[in-house]
Amino acid sequence: MAGDCTTTSRRGGFALALAATILTMAAASAPSLFYPQVAERLGLLPVATTLVFAVYAFTLLAALLCLGSVSDRLGRRPVIATGSLVLAGSLLLFWSAGSLATLLVARALQGAAAGVLVPAMSAMLIDFEPPSRPGSAALWNTIGPMLGLATGALGAAVLLDVTADPSLAVFGVLVAAFAAVAALVWATPEAVARTRVRHGDLRPAFSVPPGVRPMLAAGVPAIVAGWATNGLFLALGAGLVRSELGGTTHTAAGVVISTLAIAGILASRLLQQHSARTISLYATSALALGTALSLGALALHSYPGYVASVAVVGSGFGTAFLGVLRTIMPATQPSQRAAVMAVVYTVAYLAFGVPTIIAGLLVPALTLAGTMMLLGAAIAVLAVVATILRARIPDRTPSRARGEDTKNRRP
Structure with missing residues (x-):
């Protein structure tokens, strides 16, 4: 009976972590549909709208780098509960915002909460991965967002x-959902022994081993192209559909953003068994x-042509990050992976946020289109x-990777 309870608890923990991951990213994209409405109500300039979007990316990155590993020390449950409550509060603030300053604070809090929640929930998925389905945590960590x-x-x-x-309907449901996550997480097992958090644990580590640097440098254009595309669609997609493509309903804009994500999911599933080189070359070519x-x-x-083209773009966005990680991770020692990922995510979220601010500055002079x-x-x-650079790099085979790792460990 105890074994059954443990199995049931682990399944519940896996399901809750997945649901919370989906909710966190839904909370990231849902406000995008309200941007034109909020900008009109508050009389905001285009650069202000894009700044409201970009501040989310920057605070998420800061929290990810400084607090991303905190659940390894404090445990998954307190971190997920606290992060969920902060995120619920940020959505309440966004919902009732009556000024640009309030909007910026709301999105900054949401980004900080997401930066703590995302790695904790990803780790929780791995903690409770069903033994009968190895690899399912990695798959859902890719598809869930x-x-x-x-x-x-x-x-x-x-x-x-x-x-x-x-x-x-939108913010009320999301606030209630995150409050429920904060409560339900305490019913899941704790997979991490609590330890003291030292000041040094909160310091971002940026380090790329010499052997990985050429591969990462070749992958940077792909990361930037994919994440900049995603950021621009989320920040400006709704306004573009309405002003330039004849979209008369909000659903028309929602279809564009969801097409980008769904195409990424399908492409990742279809190409996951292929080599890193094949995935990367497809991704950059599709972008x-x-x-x-x-x-x-x-x-x-x-509008129909735009939606069709977005499906192609989305398939590239969904596989670009996967291709880069599949390229560099076999050449990275386990003790170096967190530092390398910190660099990768720094590039990704800068590409996610900076182009949207540039776009906001350019719109008054060049128009949105x-x-x-x-x-x-x-x-x-x-x-x-990115396609040209990746084509010049051959795939590492497991034997080569092991041989080089052994060689690097020799005195």
Whole structure:
């Protein structure tokens, strides 16, 4: 009976971690559909709207680097409970915001909470991975965030169109859901022994081994192209669909963002068994081609063409990060992986946030369509460069990786 209870508790822990991961990313994308409405109500300039979006990425990155490993010391349950309550509070603040300052504080708190929650929930998925399904934690750690992005965007869009009080429907449900996560997590087993958190544990570590640097340098353009694309879609996609593509409903904008995420999920599943080189070359090629097609659809003001091109872009975004990690991780020692991932995530979230601020500065001079054309062209060129750089790097085989690791350990 005790064994059955343990198994049931582990299954509950896995399910809760997955649900919380999806909810966290849904909470990240859902506010994007409200940006045009909030900007109009508060009279915000385009740069202000993109700053509200970007502050989420920057505070998430800071929390991820400084507090990302804190659940390894304090335990999963207190970290997830605290992070969930802070995130619920940030959504309440966003919901009731009456000024730009309040919006910035709300999104900053949300980013900080997500930066603590994401690694804790990812670790919890690994802690409670079913022994009968090895590898399922890695799969859901890849698919869960994209599923959350799609669910949040499309769900918020539909509710904006069909409910009299969409803010209550979206933010009320999310606040209640995170409050429930904060309570339910205490019913799961604790997989981590609590230890003291030292000041040095909160200091970000940036280090890339010499043998990994050429591979990471070749992958940086792919990371930047993929994450910049995602950031621009979330920050400006709703306004673009409405002003340039004839979208008359919020659902039209939600379809674009969810298509990006769903295409990424499908591409990751279909290509996961292929080599790192194949995944990377597909990703960068799809980003370049899809972005070029999206610029053509934008020039023609074709919403169907734009959605089709976004599916191509999304398949590239969903596999670009996977390809880079599959390229560099076999060459990275276990003791070096956290530091390398800190560098990777720093590049990713800078690419996620900085281009949106640039876009906000450019919109008054170039219009929204002109800004997306310019930045889209830059992303397409970057993706082509990424394709060329990755094509020059052969795949590491397991035997080669082990041989080099052994060689590196010799005195």
